[in-house]
Amino acid sequence: MMMSLHIDPAKCTGCLQCELACSYDNEGVFNPSKSRIKVFNFHDEGRFVPYTCTQCAEAWCLQACPVDAISVDLKTGAKVVSDSLCVGCKVCTIACPFGTVNYNASTGKVLKCDLCGGDPECAKACPTQAITYVDANWTGLERMRTWAAKTDSGPRATH
Amino acid sequence: MRYVIVGAGPAGVVAAETLRGRDAGGEIALIGDEPGEPYARMAIPYVLTGKIGESGARLRKTKDHYRALGIRTVPGRAARLDRGKKELALADGTKLTFDSLLIATGAHAIKPPVPGLDLPGVHHCWTMADARAIAKRASKGAEVVLVGAGFIGCIILESLVERGVKLSVVESESRMLPKMMDEAGGEMIARWCAAKGVKVLTATRLKGVAQGKGERLAVTLDPGGTVPADLVVIATGVKANTDFLAGSNLKLEDGVRVDDRLCADGNSIYAAGDCAQGPDFSGGFMVHAIQPTAAEHGRIAAVNMTGGDARYKGSLIMNVLDTAGLISASFGxxxxxxxxxxxxxxxxxxxxxxxxxxxxxxxxxxxxxxxxxxxxxxxxxxxxxxxxxxxxxxxxxxxxxxxxxxxxxxxxxxxxxx
Incomplete structure (x- = not known):
């Protein structure tokens, strides 16, 4: 069963536990700026939106990488950056139309969600179940894919 | 089906892989004119800094990638296209016939029309061979003149700074990155580079290079007079590789003009990447010599070469740059x-x-x-x-x-x- 992150912004209280868990597990520091999930705070609407990679089928980042440093984890479907292959050219950071690949100047590599290998720390840390890791068929994935399709600059080659 | 792809850069390689994914039995020939496995020019700056070895620049990392996919890699350079015979002649006399051809020949670096640019120590930074030549001379403390502060010049700038050379950047326009940045942005980047010890000379022209003392060069600038250099790097622009198409009657402007299917002749000849003038997202037809466009072109052309009908909505021009630690980007x-x-x-x-x-x-x-x-x-x-x-x-x-x-x-x- 393919699993994916399900994000329900209506349940998010803006506690940022997800950002802390993500940065600690992946980068060894409690530092939201190094988190691969980001909680957007819309002050004027009193609304929080946790935001991260949807592991989209188009895989803009993977397609744009000049040195084959991004690959699909066959177990989780996540698009994963290989730190040993990434040269830090940042092309994926502008190619991803969701803006979910960021450059980390302290390592000279890019950061993106890799679903923690199938056990995402953000979902475990979320106290209100705004972030859950569930059967992909149950998520808003289709809606996000519709969004992705709008940005498609051409039909994807199906293998 | 016999597919011939001329050019083994990102567009050509993505196309070859896509062709194979859609046509298990077709013959695929991928022609490249540089030795070794296909690599990313974009990765050259990181080879120069030592962040990666030459193998780290390869487009694909798995061993025997092309052979495993049944993609025949052919060393050679395209010399002439005979559309009537559907035949591509290479410079060494080899002839390849095709049912469908993809032109993905990329671009080459061009030189300004001034004397002395054939001297030893004057190089482009475009191929892996150029990178090796630059690495030999760009040692710590060497005096280097980089001519051209456009996107490519600025990418190389980063590597040269990291190698610890004494760097002067010469740009004929009034600011750095005249196409990628506006005046305020170009000024900010110039100020950053100057603070990192780079001598930024805008509104300055290269008049010529002459042999100086020993292996050194004498570089004449206007204004600025003559300055000594151990290395001169020319990054004044690139031009699509379409010379071999002279007489083919394909429409050649800034590149090979293609339609929204990336097709150049309405039939069996396609073009992709830096040599292709394809649909611009904002309207019209432009050469967008960037990695994402090359990959998208290659994929869409291959879908159409295998009988599909994929329409390209157009490329969005965008770039991202790191000038000695300051990161900039431009879109649309x-x-x-x-x-x-x-x-x-x-x-x-x-x-x-x-x-x-x-x-x-x-x-x-x-x-x-x-x-x-x-x-x-x-x-x-x-x-x-x-x-x-x-x-x-x-x-x-x-x-x-x-x-x-x-x-x-x-x-x-x-x-x-x-």
Whole structure:
């Protein structure tokens, strides 16, 4: 069963536990700026939106990488950056139309969600179940894919 | 089916893989004119800094990648196309016949018309061979003159700074990055580079290079007179490799003119990547010599070469650059329309957004690395900004928020009211 992150912004209280868990597990520091999930705070609407990679089928980042440093984890479907292959050219950071690949100047590599290998720390840390890791068929994935399709600059080659 | 792909850069390689994915039995020949496995020119700066070895620049890392896919790699350079016979002749006399041809020959670096550019120690930084030649001379403390502060010049600048050379950058236009940045952005990047010890000489022309003492060169600039150098790097532009198509009657402008199927002759000849003048997302037909466009072109051309009907909606010009630690990016048409700017000179931060009505049409950023791709998302989805337009006019740095709000709002609202 393919699993994916399900994000329900209506349940998010803006506690940022997800950002802390993500940065600690992946980068060894409690530092939201190094988190691969980001909680957007819309002050004027009193609304929080946790935001991260949807592991989209188009895989803009993977397609744009000049040195084959991004690959699909066959177990989780996540698009994963290989730190040993990434040269830090940042092309994926502008190619991803969701803006979910960021450059980390302290390592000279890019950061993106890799679903923690199938056990995402953000979902475990979320106290209100705004972030859950569930059967992909149950998520808003289709809606996000519709969004992705709008940005498609051409039909994807199906293998 | 016999497919011939001429050019083994990103467009050619992505096309070859896509062809194989769609036609298990077709014959695929991938022609490349540089020795070794296909590599990414984009990775050359990182070879120069030693961050990766030459093998780290390879487009594909798995062993026997091409052979495993049944893609025949053919060393050679295209010399002439005979459309009637559907035959491509290589410079060594080899002839390949095809049912479908992809022209993905890329571009070559060009030189300004001044004397002395054939001297030892004057190099482009375009091929792996160029990189090796530069590495030999660009040792710590060497005096280096880099001619051209456009996108490619600035990418090389980063590597030369890291190698510890004494660097002067010469640009004939009045600012660095005259095409990728506006005046405020170019000035900010120049100021940053100067603070990193780079001598930035804008509005300065290269008049010529002569042999100096020993192995050294004498570089004449206007203004500036003659200065000594151990190495001169020429990064004054590139031109599409289409000379072999002279007499083919294909439409050649800045590159091979193709339609929205990436087809050049309405039939069996396609073009992709830096040599292709294809649909521009903003209208018209342009050469967009960037990695994402090359990959998209290669994929779409291959779909159509195998009987599909994929239409390209057009490429969005965009670039991202690291000049000695200062990161900048540009997207789409930032040079026209209503604009919003936020500039912090001390912090080296700059965001400029350009609008077409209530849609984002282009942007420039300096010092912004988080969620920068959302700018592409906003431009390419032509998302109506609604109330966010006014917010962005007041504070353009909130551009990623605007994207998240426009992509997540309907769902959140629906949930909120249910």
């Amino acid at each position: 048409h930032w040079e026209r329309g209503e604009e919003a700017r936020a500039l912090d000179a001390k912090a080296f931060r700059y965001v400029k957004l350009a609008f077409d009505g209530d849609r984002l049409a282009g942007a420039l950023t300096i010092g912004l690395t988080d969620h920068v791709g959302a700018i592409r998302g906003l431009i390419q989805t032509r998302a109506a900004l609604g109330g966010w337009k006014a917010k962005l006019m007041r504070d353009p740095t909130r551009v990623a928020e605007a994207f998240v709000a426009s992509s997540c709002a309907p769902r959140a609202q629906a949930r909120g009211t249910s």
